[in-house]
Every structure is written in C-alpha cells, then in structure tokens.
Amino acid sequence: MSRLAIGIDLGGTNIKGVVMDESGTCRHITRVPTEADKGGVQVLDNILSLIGILLEKEGASGSICGVGLGTPGFVDDNGVMIGGCANLPGWCGTDIYGSIKKRFGLKARAANDVTSAAYGEYRFGAGIGVHNMVCLAMGTGIGGGIVINNQLYAGTHGMAGELGHIVVETNGLQCNCGLKGCVEQYASANGVAAMARRMAVEAGISSPFGDKVIANPDAITSKDVYEYVAHNDMLAKSVHETACDMLARACGIICNAFAPDRIVLGGGLLKAGEIIVNEVKNRIPLYCWKDIANRCEVVSAKLSEDAGVMGAAAMVFE
Amino acid sequence: MSRLAIGIDLGGTNIKGVVMDESGTCRHITRVPTEADKGGVQVLDNILSLIGILLEKEGASGSICGVGLGTPGFVDDNGVMIGGCANLPGWCGTDIYGSIKKRFGLKARAANDVTSAAYGEYRFGAGIGVHNMVCLAMGTGIGGGIVINNQLYAGTHGMAGELGHIVVETNGLQCNCGLKGCVEQYASANGVAAMARRMAVEAGISSPFGDKVIANPDAITSKDVYEYVAHNDMLAKSVHETACDMLARACGIICNAFAPDRIVLGGGLLKAGEIIVNEVKNRIPLYCWKDIANRCEVVSAKLSEDAGVMGAAAMVFE
Numbered sequence: 281m282s283r284l285a286i287g288i289d290l291g292g293t294n295i296k297g298v299v300m301d302e303s304g305t306c307r308h309i310t311r312v313p314t315e316a317d318k319g320g321v322q323v324l325d326n327i328l329s330l331i332g333i334l335l336e337k338e339g340a341s342g343s344i345c346g347v348g349l350g351t352p353g354f355v356d357d358n359g360v361m362i363g364g365c366a367n368l369p370g371w372c373g374t375d376i377y378g379s380i381k382k383r384f385g386l387k388a389r390a391a392n393d394v395t396s397a398a399y400g401e402y403r404f405g406a407g408i409g410v411h412n413m414v415c416l417a418m419g420t421g422i423g424g425g426i427v428i429n430n431q432l433y434a435g436t437h438g439m440a441g442e443l444g445h446i447v448v449e450t451n452g453l454q455c456n457c458g459l460k461g462c463v464e465q466y467a468s469a470n471g472v473a474a475m476a477r478r479m480a481v482e483a484g485i486s487s488p489f490g491d492k493v494i495a496n497p498d499a500i501t502s503k504d505v506y507e508y509v510a511h512n513d514m515l516a517k518s519v520h521e522t523a524c525d526m527l528a529r530a531c532g533i534i535c536n537a538f539a540p541d542r543i544v545l546g547g548g549l550l551k552a553g554e555i556i557v558n559e560v561k562n563r564i565p566l567y568c569w570k571d572i573a574n575r576c577e578v579v580s581a582k583l584s585e586d587a588g589v590m591g592a593a594a595m596v597f598e
Numbered sequence: 599m600s601r602l603a604i605g606i607d608l609g610g611t612n613i614k615g616v617v618m619d620e621s622g623t624c625r626h627i628t629r630v631p632t633e634a635d636k637g638g639v640q641v642l643d644n645i646l647s648l649i650g651i652l653l654e655k656e657g658a659s660g661s662i663c664g665v666g667l668g669t670p671g672f673v674d675d676n677g678v679m680i681g682g683c684a685n686l687p688g689w690c691g692t693d694i695y696g697s698i699k700k701r702f703g704l705k706a707r708a709a710n711d712v713t714s715a716a717y718g719e720y721r722f723g724a725g726i727g728v729h730n731m732v733c734l735a736m737g738t739g740i741g742g743g744i745v746i747n748n749q750l751y752a753g754t755h756g757m758a759g760e761l762g763h764i765v766v767e768t769n770g771l772q773c774n775c776g777l778k779g780c781v782e783q784y785a786s787a788n789g790v791a792a793m794a795r796r797m798a799v800e801a802g803i804s805s806p807f808g809d810k811v812i813a814n815p816d817a818i819t820s821k822d823v824y825e826y827v828a829h830n831d832m833l834a835k836s837v838h839e840t841a842c843d844m845l846a847r848a849c850g851i852i853c854n855a856f857a858p859d860r861i862v863l864g865g866g867l868l869k870a871g872e873i874i875v876n877e878v879k880n881r882i883p884l885y886c887w888k889d890i891a892n893r894c895e896v897v898s899a900k901l902s903e904d905a906g907v908m909g910a911a912a913m914v915f916e
Contacts, residue, residue, distance in 0.1 A: 567777065
C-alpha cells in the first residue's frame with residue numbers, strides 16, 4: 281500500500297489541505313479560512329483543525345506518515361517560524377513541528393510556500409527529470425524556490441531563494457524590503473500593473489490601453505496588460521518587454537550562480553502564457569554566459585495552484 | 599592506513615601537485631610548467647607527467663585512490679572540458695577522466711579551479727563546520743565556489759559559481775564576458791588597480807597616492823592601493839570603499855539567493871587582510887534581507903595558495 285502524506289498550503293486568505301500518495305494523487309482537498317487578522321495562535325489552530333478534518337476523511341490515520349506545510353516566511357531547521365511573514369501577524373515564533381507532533385503524533389516538515397511549490401513542480405510538474413532547478417513565482421511579489429542535486433534547497437534557516445529581491449536596476453524603484461531596483465518591482469503581477477500606470481503617465485505613450493489606464497489607474501491588473509499585448513497595443517507591449525527584460529536580468533544572475541538545468545516560471549502573471557516565457561528565454565543570453573544560457577531550459581510551471589500542497593506533501597516523503 | 603589522493607591545480611603558468619591523506623596532510627609537493635602556449639595536448643601531457651612523478655615519489659601507487667584536478671573553465675559530468683578556458687588554447691575538449699584512467703588506471707574527478715579551492719577551504723580551512731558556504735576568490739578576475747548541503751555544487755555541466763559576473767551596476771563598466779557592470783570589474787585585484795587609475799584622473803582626488811598613480815599608472819597594483827589605505831590616503835580609501843561596496847552588492851545577492859552559513863573571501867586581493875572583510879561585512883546588510891545577513895558569517899580564506907590542490911585531492915574522497 282502506498283504511503284500517504286498530508287500537504288498544507290498556508291495562504292493569506294485560505295488554508296488548503298490534501299491527502300496525497302507518493303505518485304502525487306491528491307484526495308480530500310479541503311479549504312478553511314486562514315483568519316490571519318485573528319493572530320498566529322488562531323492560524324495555527326485552523327491548520328490543526330484542517331489536519332484533523334483530513335485525518336477523519338481519510339479514516340485510517342495509521343497510513344499517513346506525516347504532514348508537510350508550505351508557509352509564507354522563513355522556517356528554521358526545528359520547524360519554528362523565524363521571520364519574513366509580515367502578512368501573518370503573530371505567526372513568527374510558532375513551533376510548527378512541535379504543535380503537530382503534540383496534537384497528532386505525526387512528524388512534520390515545513391518550508392517557505394514558494395520553496396514548497398517549487399518542490400511540487402520538481403516532483404510532479406515542470407521540473408520532472410532534472411537535477412537542478414530554480415523556480416520563480418510571479419504573483420503579488422516574486423518568490424523563488426530551489427532544487428539542487430534532486431533535493432529541496434532551503435539554505436541556512438530556510439531563508440534561501442529570496443530571488444524576487446535580486447537587484448536588476450541600480451538605484452531603481454524602491455522595494456518594500458528596503459532595497460532599490462528589486463526584480464519584483466518590475467516583473468511581479470503587481471509590478472507589471474504598476475509599471476503600466478507609470479508608463480501611461482510618464483512615458484506619454486498614447487494607445488487604447490493607455491487611455492484605459494489613465495481613465496481608471498487603480499483598476500489595472502497584469503491581466504489587462506496582457507489582454508492588450510494580444511492586440512498589439514504599443515503601451516502594453518512596452519510594459520511587457522520591460523518586465524521580461526528585468527526578469528531576464530534576474531535569470532541571468534541565477535544562471536551564472538546556479539547553472540540550473542531548468543528555470544520554471546510560474547505564478548499569476550504566467551496565466552498570460554508562453555509569450556512571457558519566450559520573451560524571457562530570448563533575453564537571458566544577454567545577461568549571463570551564453571554557454572550556461574544555452575544549456576538551461578526555461579519553461580512554464582504546470583501545476584498551477586496545486587504545486588504548493590503537492591510539494592508540501594512530497595516533502596514528507598523526501 | 600589512511601587513503602591517499604593526488605591533487606592537481608592547473609594554473610596559467612604552473613601545474614602544482616600533491617599527495618594528500620584524508621586529514622589534509624600534503625606531501626611530495628611538486629610543480630611543473632603549464633606550457634599553455636604549446637596547446638592543450640601538451641598541457642595534458644604535463645599533467646600526466648606530474649601524476650607520474652607523484653606516484654613515483656609516493657612509491658606505493660596501490661594506496662592512492664584517485665586524482666583530483668582543479669582547472670580553469672567548465673568540466674562536464676564525464677570529465678570533459680566544455681568551455682570557459684580561453685587562456686588555455688586547445689584545452690577545451692580534453693577528456694580528463696579518460697586520459698588519467700587510460701594512463702594510470704586511476705579514477706579522476708575534476709572541477710573548476712575556484713570551485714575546487716572553495717572545497718579545500720570547506721574541508722580544511724575557513725569553511726570547516728558549516729553546511730552551506732560560498733567562496734569568492736578575488737584575483738585577476740573573481741571566481742566563485744559553492745558548497746551546498748556539505749557537498750561541492752558544480753551545477754549543470756560544472757558551470758555554477760560564475761559569481762564574478764554578477765552585475766552590480768546597471769550599464770556599468772564593460773566586462774570581458776560581454777556584460778556590463780560585473781562585480782569583477784570593480785573588486786578583483788585587477789579591478790581595484792584599474793579603479794585607482796580611473797579615479798586618480800577622473801575623480802580629481804588629489805593625494806600622495808594619486809600623484810604616484812598619475813606618475814606611472816601601468817605599474818599600479820591592488821597591493822599599492824592597500825599600502826596607501828594603511829596611511830589613510832583619500833584616493834586609496836575611496837577606491838577601497840567603492841570596491842567593498844560593489845563586493846557587498848554581489849554578496850547581498852548571494853545571501854538572498856543562497857542564504858549561506860558563511861561567505862569566504864579569498865584570492866590575491868585579500869592579502870590586504872581583515873580591512874576588506876570588515877568593510878564588506880558592514881555593507882552586506884544594505885543589499886539583502888537583514889535577517890539573512892545577520893545569520894551569515896563573512897570571513898577570510900585560510901589556506902591561501904594550497905586551497906586548490908587540497909580541494910582537488912579532497913574531491914577524490916567525497
């Protein structure tokens with residue numbers, strides 16, 4: 281009988297959980313609200329309740345060999361949250377492994393949510409068959425996940441993979457992290473929308489999309505940008521090209537540092553499809569050794585929203 | 599009886615070889631000329647001769663379990679040179695493992711010379727006791743070596759660790775690699791000397807060191823810069839601070855990407871001592887997450903010129 285694991289993906293709004301076997305088949309997919317505003321103790325309680333629900337649904341808890349969790353922030357080797365989770369007040373300091381062990385007697389493994397999603401892609405999605413893989417998730421910000429020598433690489437204290445904060449423009453846009461010119465300011469979903477707003481006003485590019493942006497700047501999303509890219513809109517194309525160039529600069533640094541077999545691009549922005557992957561792929565050789573770029577594939581993520589829970593569960597089997 | 603390995607460090611001028619035991623004790627240290635100008639076949643022949651000399655000196659070849667080689671450029675998984683070795687014409691394409699196996703019946707392992715030196719520091723020098731370490735060697739250029747989860751990380755086709763080509767200044771100085779603004783243009787030993795020449799003329803800083811530079815610009819080395827830093831010379835200090843700031847930018851990116859336990863700074867430039875380590879250490883938190891910087895030590899390399907051969911020999915035991 282195949283071993284089973286519980287995978288949990290802690291998001292800002294919902295907590296998603298599954299029971300998964302070693303082949304990646306998921307069942308009993310369940311969501312509960314995160315209730316982040318009620319503080320870290322409540323968030324932990326909701327996670328534990330979700331584990332309880334999944335164990336009950338599975339019915340034979342004996343076959344479940346552990347719980348994996350993907351969470352915003354940094355998790356140390358003992359499963360304690362040690363930072364990087366500003367959107368979950370009171371979550372820092374939580375002892376994840378201890379709490380799960382105490383309540384259910386199950387071993388636990390936790391990692392940063394993007395790291396965990398990267399591991400999901402590596403095991404069951406766009407990373408199958410490679411040894412060294414770097415994943416970039418372009419959402420609200422840009423997160424990074426790294427697989428090295430077929431293993432998740434979380435770095436010291438789980439802090440590796442902060443690839444959204446690679447500086448790609450000296451003295452560039454101010455980032456929330458304190459630095460200037462981080463790639464996530466240009467190429468995250470939010471960064472792309474913000475760039476459309478700036479360019480519509482500052483660059484003075486007149487186009488149908490520009491008119492839409494100026495009419496209601498706050499409503500613009502990266503999805504709008506790519507709708508207009510599809511119609512060859514000058515402003516939208518300019519935003520797209522700049523975003524991909526910035527992403528290629530970051531990927532160039534990643535290539536020179538890691539020489540991965542494959543870079544996987546994912547997150548909400550990639551709903552625009554292959555147009556982003558192709559543009560980035562073409563530009564990477566401008567920003568690193570060509571020998572390295574030529575040997576590194578660039579592909580889209582495959583698992584979409586399931587990468588997180590699947591990677592979390594897979595960590596238990598590792 | 600302790601196992602023994604031969605370690606070889608292939609340099610542009612000399613090839614250095616040792617017989618080393620597992621504790622890092624070296625004997626029979628021997629050098630032969632590289633004769634790079636005579637082409638790759640001659641270089642290989644000189645390496646094989648050196649191995650022959652070391653085997654003869656050791657006397658009981660049965661106890662030697664293999665040969666490790668550190669070489670400029672990229673080595674693929676089969677021990678074939680596949681690029682990055684422009685200073686050794688005809689070296690690209692050489693089958694290192696096959697040649698050593700054929701002549702001596704010994705297994706071989708090869709890696710980039712800086713990678714190999716980083717592994718030497720990890721096993722016997724400044725990296726003892728850590729899991730994840732990144733090494734930067736500031737010489738003619740800047741090379742990088744990476745140890746991850748206690749193992750050498752060479753990346754796909756041995757190409758990882760090109761950390762001297764992290765771009766730290768958008769549209770900065772032209773680098774030989776084709777990019778602009780690579781850290782090695784500012785913070786390698788050659789980069790520091792070149793910066794002194796530029797600043798003496800362009801920045802118009804008048805100082806005793808400036809007078810020396812202008813009198814004979816081509817004779818200036820990084821050693822001169824640090825002699826004058828010790829005397830509080832304005833121009834020399836300005837060069838030093840700029841170089842360390844650029845190095846800190848690269849280290850900030852390394853921290854955000856790898857979250858290493860330790861960054862080891864080595865190479866000719868570090869003969870200037872702790873002044874560089876301290877300046878870089880102070881500036882790294884300006885260029886990455888402070889949580890990561892606070893948990894990453896920055897130290898000087900310890901093994902000096904022996905790191906290469908020791909790391910090469912140690913790879914055989916890995």
